[in-house]
Amino acid sequence: MSTDIRDIPEAHVDRALDLAYLAFHEKTGDATRKRHREALLRCERVGAYDDGEIVGFAAAHRLGLSVPGGELPVAELDFVSVAPTHRRRGVLTGMMAGMWRRCAADGRPLACLWASEDAIYGRFGFAPATEAYSVEIDTTRPLGLRITPDRRPLRLLAPADAVGVLAPLYEAGRARRGGRLSRDEAWWRRALLSGDEDGDDGKDGPSRIVVLGDKGAPAAGYVVYRVGEKGVVTVGEMEAPDAPAAAALWSYLAAIDLTRKVRAWAVAPDDPLLHFAADRDQVRVTGRLPALWLRLVDVARALTARSWAVPADLVLEVRDAALPANAGRFRLTADPSGATYEPSGDPADLALDVRELAACYLGGVPLRRLVRAGLAEERTPGAARSLDAALETEYLPFAGDDF
Incomplete structure (x- = not known):
């Protein structure tokens, strides 16, 4: 792929908007375009350039996301679009990698979005975490x-x-x-x-x-x-x-x-x-x-920053093809006073992809359902139910912002 992934300067924001409207088949008036432009000027903007033309675009709002027991910084992805002439050429993969680097540099352990097409985002580690x-x-x-x-x-x-x-x-x-x-x-x-x-x-x-x-x-x-x-x-x-x-x-x-x-x-x-x-x-x-699709960019920080309903002591084997630092075997020790998450050589109680961990992170999706669906593996009987009990919240997570 010959495209160059780099920041989109303010001078190119209108060109980026033109690409987004092309990709989403949207026709907007002056007031809507003005509102979109003002929002983008306050965002991070990542673009894919091919011979000077913008062929991919993704924005990230710097916000906080409520998690059980508190709040964490989140990259709220928006306007994610690829030119129809450059589909299936690694443009979106390159932009996502750029976003993960920015999240790591800025200390944002989470990313989220509303998916226009569900089939796209699972391969990048996102999962629907609210309904x-x-x-x-x-x-x-x-x-x-x-x-x-x-x-x-x-x-x-x-x-x-x-x-x-x-x-x-x-x-x-x-x-x-x-x-x-x-x-x-x-x-x-x-x-x-x-x-x-x-x-x-x-x-x-x-x-x-x-x-x-x-x-x-x-x-x-x-x-x-x-x-x-x-x-x-x-x-x-x-x-x-x-x-x-x-x-x-x-x-x-x-x-x-x-x-x-x-x-x-x-x-x-x-x-x-x-x-x-x-x-x-x-x-x-x-x-x-x-509703809200979630990505755990820094699994350790995400898990240790949220609250826990009851004690749990489990070894998780996590797969993450895009962010190798998240991958491996880790012992999660949690109770209502806090949690630790450290590398472990012990046999895994649960094996799962990072997207399944994102799905159950807010307490809205029981992991045992994902085990029954064949998406996670319970290697120690009762381990999924134990993690579900620790992740449980009084109220189900909910997102009503279609940003």
Whole structure:
């Protein structure tokens, strides 16, 4: 391959965007392009050049990812694209290798992305570590509930006033669940609270923000949504720390006048709505999708930085074709006070690829399922169940950012 992998300077950002739009068959207007350009100026940008032309492009946002017990730096990959003329020539492999070098230099033990094509990213060590459900509520009749909603008042909030109210609730949610990305004020205004842009289909109204709780008091929950011309309420994001707060917000959405349906494209699999709804014919799960794909770039740091539910003492034999430093046999000794992960010459209790370790890292995918699927090998009976118990979390990991 004659391509040269190097950083993309600011002067080439528009050329990189042109390649991304070509690869994803996208047509965007000026406002969307401006938003993308501003985001890329704050990112790391890796490009593949062939005779001076950009034929591959990948960006990485520098963010934090909530993991059980804390947060770790993560490279959030975006705009990953290869020119159709240069597919299957090692361009993406070269760019990924460049990203791993940057992660090592900057001390980022994790990388993540939303996969446009699932078949691509497994070979680079990524695995879906969170799952999301799509939910639809028939609101032609009142939403039946088995619990009493939170009785505090609901109020509409102007986007200009929203960040200071919503951000603390979001951060509290990140502390409860793994898989959630850090946000700054620019993210809130650009991605969640923005109004209509060119490129929209013109059928949805502007974002609306409703907060649960008295004015002047800490908010007890929020929802961001839009209403389409066909009477469909589309939920962008909801944050509710408990079931009564969630019930109040879902009830509000279901009771909006001149609407007939509520759709949420991504809710956590353990969302309480799926249990406190009185009629599951009225509240239906319409889809399941692998959401955030995770890559353990530095396995040792990732494992020793997260919390552990119960003690475990296991030898793991890890395969990692792309990052040999992760490969080998290691003893994981963990308990609620912390963990160590050291090279070991002892026989392995479990053998698995780094992508299977990434799948179960946040506590959302039990390793024993991967053993039953033939994707990991249990060499000591009970070892997979022991690791699952140690990885378990109170709340399932969840990612609702389609960045």
